[in-house]
Amino acid sequence: MTSCWIDPIKTHLMTGWLPDDAQEVRQLSVRALRYSLIEGLMYKRSFVIPYLKCLRPLEAEEVLKESQEGICGQHLGGRALSHKITRLRFYMPTMFADANAYIKNVTDVREFTEYCNNNNIKLHFGWTSIGKQAGGSC
Template sequence: MPKDCVQRIIKVGKKSLPSVLTRGMEIDVNYAIITQDDWRDPIINYLQYPTLPYEKRVRIMALNYLMWNGDLVQKSKDEVLLRCLGKKEYIKVMRETHEGICGAHQVGRKMCWLIRRYGYFWPTMMKDCTNYSKGCEACQRHGPIQQAPSVPMNLVVKP
């Protein structure tokens, strides 16, 4: 680990919602390790020590977040608190949602909607879910065949 990286270990419990349990799916994220290059770190520092000088961007971004039981959560528009995840955690959540026990290999938009419904958030959710579903080998192998011509199409002139 580089010398300039700072680590904090945060204990995280199980996240399970009734709608998830009826499907039989439960996502377990045991420990969150926050390093200095994590996107949550400036927001957490600002929320813990608001009197220190911070960039304007961080102060504006922190308006949408709060600390809840030692976790960073986002206040969504529909008044739901979504737990913010780091990179290792959200890769695990995407894998479980896409190809886990109840994963149905959904496309990126549906996968993003499901993850938000389970109560998780990170800033690049839509892009990451889309890239993950496009990179799934099983989806590519068993998905619909793309009917693209192998050569450029030529105009047909009507006589």
């Protein structure tokens, strides 16, 4: 596996390792307080939500793909997708930016937007004053 953001924090939590630079020592010590190791896996701690499993970049790509397109896919926007991943109890520090970048590159979204633009269809969504679907099926 290639080195990623998890490795220095996990090494510090497992062995107490610290980098040589004093500023990096302080940054790592402060960052490490937000994480826990449970059975060899790193989790982000929080007071409000349960522990979130920390993901490496390849794992994060798989979670993004499965959340958007897989069995639990809903074709969400970037912000909603990042919140969904949090509700699924996963964490990556660049979650919001990664979700937005992933959404921009999803083929079906690009094709749909391109189709609408080519046919002069305006994309806008709004609420009805009643709050129900036409026909009262809800």
